[in-house]
Amino acid sequence: MESNLNKKYGLITAIAMVVGIVIGSGVFFKAEKVLAATGGNLLLGILAWLIGGAIMVVCAYTFSIMATRYEYVNGIVDYAEVSMGKKYGYYIGWFMSTIYYPTLTAALAWVSARYTCVLLDFNIVGPEALAITSFYLVTSYAVNALSPVLAGKFQVAATTIKLVPLLIMAVVGTIVGLSTGMTVANFTTITKQVSTGNALFTAVVATAFAYEGWIIATSINAELKESKKNLPKALVIGTVLVVVTYILYYIGLSGAVSNAALMESGQKGVRMAFEKVFSKVGGTALFVFVVISCLGTLNGLMLGCTRGIYALAARDMGPAPNVYKQVDKATNMPTNSAILGLLFCGIWLLYFYGSQLTESWFGFFNFDMTELPIVTIYAAYIPIFIMLIKKEKDLGVFKRFVAPILAICGCLFMIVAACFSHKMAVVWYLITFAVIMLIGVFFDKSRSK
Template sequence: MQNGLEKKYGLLTAIAMVVGIVIGSGVFFKAEKVLVATGGDLPLGILSWFLGGLVMIVCAYNFAVMATRYEKVSGVVDYAEVMVGRKYGYYFAWFMATIYFPAMTSVVAWVAARYTAVLMGWDIAGPQAMNLAALYLVGSFTLNAVSPKLAGKFQITTTAAKLIPLGLMAVVGTIYGLKNGVMIQNFTSGAIVEVSGNPLFTAVVGTCFAYEGWICATSINAELKDAKKNLPRALVFGSIFVVLVYMLYYVGLAGAVENEIIMAGGETGAKIAFSTVFTEVGGTLLFVFVVISCLGTLNGLMLACTRGFYAMASRKEGPAPEIFNGVDKATNMPTNSAVMGLFMAAVWLTYFYGANLTDPWFGPFCFDSSELPIITIYLMYIPIFVMQMVKEKELPTFKRVIMPILGVAASLFMVVAAIVSLRTAIIFYLILFAAVMIVGACLKNYRNQS
């Protein structure tokens, strides 16, 4: 074992991580949820996609500014440490390694299996789908652990592949809908069912999973060539591109079939839309690209998940840093950290099944692990943005004051939206979150604390 990661990724890989992780499972997985949340009100749904994307762009811009100035081991963890302090950086890294990365990775593994199950005609929560989710999880880990460079090439390839169904639906679906009048009908019908609570906030919280993942690109900054230039470019360009693709796809989807069909279709809603526009055979073929898209997202998340414990160990913090700090000489991969990342993802996949896909195993502690960890990370961004205003005095006003303030406002918006839409589920999630952070405090290597 050695202790350093070499520079092996270029700008294209970084952009592919931002675009490839964000675009993929969420836009297909959450499109129907946004429609259901808004009662089928299409303009309100488009507004929710725009607001969720705006939050991502503002936050990504702020981290892009930090990326031009700081380059250490693990991107966002580095920024948390520099801006707020070493202790905060450690707890941020612990949260990312034990909750955020593995929770997101496990859900995407199931989403990839879910759409495979739709193609095969299986139950999306049945034994076939869950075994396939586990296989996808282990397969993605194997690719990243054995050949990180190949995993990077796979990320670029799947990013290109996943734009095919999105682009075709955006263009052809829009034309199809304008010709047959479905799009006009969907835009003018308003809400077709009554919804409780605040539909906009609920929908925006739904989009947060579809937009999440861009922060994972910062996890490879120690392995990115010319990171101070390439990482900011990837964050800004990638996030803006994602928002445009999502909104155009959502409009195209509205031209394919009536809103009530998408809402009633559940997991088959996207397949119905593709089959309607491109015929049954064409729809099935394009849906294969949807599965590939999900696997690309899984690959990018796994790439970040495998480096979670290494981010702490490289600072001589967290559990057994002497074990998780090792990097394999042959693959230049933090192998022990990768194994621990896979284990944490397996734990969260088990939780997701028990909490969301079957009769609840955990009583009141059942929550959607595809959403609440994301809300937590937005809350944890706030101290970073505040200290950016305090410390970065040499930056111009726009970068030092205006954008960080917008970052705080965007993060608070997501937190408030979650509180309004998810209510009591947040309380039980926060209890679990607190328990995990207490474990992190007990395992912190205080001997190396400065």
């Protein structure tokens, strides 16, 4: 099979692409949760970022081994197909289309609105936040559906912009904190005593949201020079740089204000930290970059959301393939798939508001849709890694056994951590997951063959 894609990327460009794809809004959103979960224990928080990052690095490296074996395979659905067969690939695709992409897209629309509300001093769960959330969601859909080229240009711009507040706070915040003694004070003071085990599990699961996106980076292999050698390097170096950036940003925050003040301020803590270090005007300007960073992540997720059902339909799978694989000639977009993707986002946004942002509409039936779908993906990786061990008999010991076994252990850690962190909410999520996957069984064309 030949590819029309040119080998145009070198190692440095590939590393930059990995960093740009993985770094997103999660570090701003989840840094607060990591701090709160660990009771302001900075060392425990840094350990959580390290464990979550290590799991990402080893999983990314293991997938890079597969990517160099199947050079024109792109995305998790394709990896699932080549390792486990078309049926497994179909169910992964169904999950991505109906749960993974729309849950995270809906949540990111609110996260973007949340920081916009912080910027404008609005209530983050009030009618203003919901109106801005809906506006961002529909605007992101419109940009992707009507002008994919414009969406792509915005994505490139947002990738550059989102690095600015992270790097500036990491460097300047740390320098300021060391000079004032704030960093040392925060490292030596624990704001609230917590159970170390449960705190660590909760914090690690929270970091999964910030680290998500690395699987997309494996899709650059077909355009990478000497991909068999450079892709593993790019993924490992790129993901390690992300881990280092996140940890330095986390330390930089601690140099700006006390852990107690950050925990008390909640969603306003990040803005307060920026203003403390860079003055009110400078801090506000940098916080605008945080909002743009969130919008960039939303744009990327919406891109995947609009193409979710199309990816199945293009394989003649899923509901009404002839309808959802149609591509509009003017925009080169799968319009019907995009519309259905937006509908899924709307459904999940409704659930997100009713379960997380107000007095529960669903009683006890509540779960965190920003974390549990990501943990589900880690569970789905396990059979793929097992098949790598089973099938690739000509690989060396490290690539065939050590790397995938470490990756499997990392995935299992995420699953156990999610159970400890979310407790009964995991059960409600699994019930929802099972119902949606059973609907997928109804559209599984291979059952009738």
